[in-house]
Amino acid sequence: MEDTIVAIASPPGQGAVAILRVSGSESIPIAKRVFRPKNSQSKWLPRVLLLGTIVNSDDETIDQVLLSVFMGPASYTGENLVEITCHGGMFVTQAVLDTIISTGARLADPGEFSKRSFLNGKMDLTQAEAVMDLISARTALALRAANSQLEGRLGNRISELKQSLLAILAHVEAYIDFPEEDIDPDANESIIQKLIILSESVGNLIKTAEQGRILREGLHVVISGPPNAGKSSLLNSLLGYERAIVSDLAGTTRDTIEEMINLKGIPVRLTDTAGIREVEELIESEGVLRAKRELKRADLILTVVDATIDKKENEKIKSVSSDELNHIKVFNKADLGIHNSYKGEEGVQISCLEGTGIELLVGLIVESCLGENDHFAKNLIAVNSRHRACLESAHSNVNNAINAFKEGVEPEFISVDLREALDSVGEIVGKADVEDLLGEIFSSFCIGK
């Protein structure tokens, strides 16, 4: 943390402007060495833009730039920080960077600015992670969830969980330390109740991990079915442009085709596959193999059939999309009428040709991944896989503690479970300060009277 670090904060490539950031105790002295304000009387006030030039060690001008200073702790990293906006050419940006490095700064590691921000207490780990989520968000919903995490909504929930765990732990430890003190006989029952509520809250957060994964990585939807059913037509309809080749020849699509789309805020990885049938031809049979492989990785399968054809005919070739997998049956070519054999079948009737039923299908896709999780919908909290692992470990420790209480296990053992739960919960926000907090709670605890 003692080094002063520098990095180009804008993406690589050519643009109108590029931004460099310098952070650390030497950032302002370094800036003073390389920057010549146009108006030599200009004062280096925090958060005020200065116009001037960056010069190298031979006092040669490299670029005209805007420079601003942020004094720690009121900066992104919590340290003194300088931001330089130069012209966005690749060479000129690199030259400004080299000049700053030659004056004493070191090139920052990936994520080092946010790491410093975390280490300086500007944000907790969930907020630092939210910065990455925000940058990589692909839909409005993903952006809203990232912003909610950045505002500290998940961090606050975790703090609440920590507080209730600590209060319970304080009781248990008080009993261990002062067994001669009378503990209210109702206390045990009320602690069990509190632990049950806690376990439920942790369980609810764990349930949002699925939404978290979908918002971060996308819902993997695979379009499958017999040849000529209109799978590629459906891909094109959902995308809104002619991405895949469509023809009346069975076996048109051979390779898998994957595109990212935004369905009502859900990032979706949509994959079109080869029609599944038994074929001798080498390339198509490889396509069929790939299609089957894709099905195993799908979050949701759209099983498309040509509904003008008898159901028996369509089911001749057993598709891999077994009923256990999450799937929606799609009856295509509804414009030509639906064959009697589909009467009473559950599914969506669509026509890729006329565009009917597509909205309904989109609604079902979205519902399949978000519909059942009220917790996510209400709070916009969607944990990531790291949070999930910590929460799962906390969940099992809390449940162990509940059972231990019920079985009348010695408080020493219960305390171990609770401390482990606290550690796991604390790891989510990156603060393992159990002892400090316990001290704080104990100080307000009325023991010894």
Ligand SMILES: Nc1nc2c(ncn2[C@@H]2O[C@H](COP(=O)(O)OP(=O)(O)OP(=O)(O)O)[C@@H](O)[C@H]2O)c(=O)[nH]1
């Ligand atoms: N009438 C009608 N024809 C359709 C509809 N959707 C697709 N088709 C036609 O059905 C034929 C097959 O469409 P594709 O989208 O290529 O079918 P596919 O399932 O991708 O076929 P393969 O890639 O060969 O497995 C084409 O001639 C399409 O124009 C529809 O909703 N109505």
Ligand SMILES: [Mg+2]
């Ligand atoms: Mg196709």
